[in-house]
Amino acid sequence: MNKKTMIVLAGPTASGKTALAIRIAEQFNTAVISADSRQCFKEISIGTAKPSLQELQEVPHYFIDSHAITTEVSAGIFEKLALQYAAAIFSQQDVAVMCGGTGLYIRAFCEGIDDMPAVPPGIRDALNAQYEAHGLSWLQQQLVQRDPVFYATAETQNPQRLLRALEILEATGQSITTFRSAGRTKRDFNIVKVGITLPKEFLHHHINRRVDQMMAAGLVEEVKSVLPYREHNALRTVGYQEIFDYLDGKLSLDAAVEAIKVHTRQYAKRQLTWFRKDPDIVWFDARDAAGIMAHLNRAVAE
Structure with a gap:
């Protein structure tokens, strides 16, 4: 193997990316770079479906709990950081894993992103x-x-x-x-992209169950704890806006929970639309772990 390889695992929310990324990282004895625009914030864990403490102990993770919620994080910042993370992993291992559902972050890492003009x-x-x-x-x-x-x-x-x-x-x-230029930045490592999803009824079931688990884990309390920061971009997102509406008296708690489920399903659909446009992604049913691992072993060996 002449070059290092970055395995990129993409797909909609609640499709099982986190568990699969850990399995892949264990297979290749390596670390995971999160490509999630919200899991980097220390103050929010329940509503962002961060890996559990046990999962974080199983394999090293980068870009989890790395930033304060008051920090502005963009795709351009992620690109620079993720390239640094990748270099650190590649200094020790031949393979690294990137896992997440933020399509713009993944594209920035794989292809580069243009410098945007400063905004007053x-x-x-x-x-x-x-x-x-x-x-x-x-x-x-x-x-x-x-x-x-x-x-x-x-x-x-x-x-x-x-x-x-x-x-x-x-x-x-x-x-x-x-x-936004059409040019793609050529990376000095191989990139192998895998996408996972589930039949719609299964994915929707997973989403609904996850939202119920978030509520049981204390999502309302987490949202209350970040009320002072509600104007920050990190919190203008599904799972937080709806609970803000509940706390403001605009929605009942049941209505807020149902809204989170609906908006998460809509978000998953947008994620799939984005990732389906990438011809480099090889798609699998999320339940076909054996097929995914066989494909990755072949791809990395090439």
Whole structure:
């Protein structure tokens, strides 16, 4: 084997990535780099479905509990950090594992990401205030009117992505798409991509069960503990926004739980849509662990 190999394990939330990544890492005696945009924050664990303490002890993990919630973390920051993590692992091992559901982070690591222009804080603050006042539909309407090219392929339910596009538009007068080059950065290691999913009814069952487990584990208490930080991007996300609405008296607890389940199912669908566009991903049923391991053993040996 001439080059080092990064195994990238992608797929929708609740498909079983964490357990499988640990199994793969144990097989190759290596470590896991999380490609999840929220599990890096120390203050939130239940709603982000972080690996358990036992799982974290089984194999080394990077980009878990690495940042304070007040820190802004972006795909560009992840790219730089993940390349450092990969170099550290490759200094000891021939194989590393990356596991997660944040498609933009995985793409940034595998292909590189363009440097975006700086956005003055005033623009960000003003747009955040508008979003707080008028909600997601206002963001969507702004971009439909002002940047239809971006909107046509955007994650239209993701306020962070939409706010970012509006920030760039306000700061530069140009679409965020103009700053995304078509060029791919060539990495000096092999990348083997595997995607896992489940039949829809199984995945939805897993999602519903996971949300119930989060509630039993104390999700409401976790959300209360981060109330002072609710304006940060890390908390503008499924599982936290709905409980904020419950704490604000906008939803009953039962309605908030049901909303988390619905929004998580929608998120899983968007994740699949994103990953299905990547022709390099070889797909497996998440239950076919033997087939996945056989494929990876062959791929790494090549």
